[in-house]
Amino acid sequence: MKHARVAVSLAVSLAALLCVGGLAVAMGMGGQPPANQPAGEKPAGAPPRGPGGPGGPAGREGGREGGSLESAMKGMNRAYKQLENSIGKPEAKDDNLKSIGDFQRSLIMAKGMSPKMEGADKTKMAETLTAFRTLQIKLLKTTIELEEQVMAGKTAEATATLAKIHAIEEEGHKEFDSQPSKK
Numbered sequence: 180m181k182h183a184r185v186a187v188s189l190a191v192s193l194a195a196l197l198c199v200g201g202l203a204v205a206m207g208m209g210g211q212p213p214a215n216q217p218a219g220e221k222p223a224g225a226p227p228r229g230p231g232g233p234g235g236p237a238g239r240e241g242g243r244e245g246g247s248l249e250s251a252m253k254g255m256n257r258a259y260k261q262l263e264n265s266i267g268k269p270e271a272k273d274d275n276l277k278s279i280g281d282f283q284r285s286l287i288m289a290k291g292m293s294p295k296m297e298g299a300d301k302t303k304m305a306e307t308l309t310a311f312r313t314l315q316i317k318l319l320k321t322t323i324e325l326e327e328q329v330m331a332g333k334t335a336e337a338t339a340t341l342a343k344i345h346a347i348e349e350e351g352h353k354e355f356d357s358q359p360s361k362k
């Protein structure tokens with residue numbers, strides 16, 4: 180009888196230990212970093228906080244995370260030139276949609292960067308960056324309009340929208356490019 184009571188209390192203690200252990204493992208999985216990850220550091224594989232990234236500074240330096248504004252602009256230019264040639268051709272619908280996608284990808288890169296602002300004070304820099312991004316967003320919205328029109332086969336409307344895109348380009352270069360003669 181005494182043996183039976185000891186066996187029961189041992190079983191209860193074991194069950195309690197298993198419960199606490201399970202809880203500790205569960206907490207470790209969601210709440211604590213792995214032992215080999217120093218406190219406060221990002222886990223491997225987390226997205227970098229680069230230019231234009233979440234919480235990252237705006238940047239334009241060539242070769243850093245995602246390239247330069249210049250290379251993003253060149254990407255937009257390639258896609259734009261193709262669109263100029265074929266936007267009026269209904270049979271080029273698939274090619275046009277591909278070029279619009281290429282343009283948008285480069286534009287998204289450009290939007291996260293910043294134009295040259297040497298000599299500007301902090302307030303002026305912030306204002307310029309806001310104005311730059313506002314215009315890039317307007318351009319992006321216009322490319323979405325263009326995409327919808329091309330998809331719907333509205334060739335004449337798409338041609339007019341590409342002209343709007345050209346006007347935004349001119350506005351952007353007048354406002355933000357220190358060497359507009361390159362285009």
Ligand code: HEM
Nearest residue numbers: 248249252255256259294311314315347348351352355356
């Ligand atoms: C259809 C739209 C656009 C096209 C095709 C385009 C194309 C270009 C090209 C070819 C360059 C010269 C890159 C080089 O060789 O150095 C350039 C530079 C530049 N673009 Fe655009 N652009 C467009 C729209 C815009 C807009 C909307 C803005 C501003 C909001 C902008 C701002 C700039 C700036 C600041 C530079 C100078 C980059 C540098 O510092 O090298 N562009 N763009």
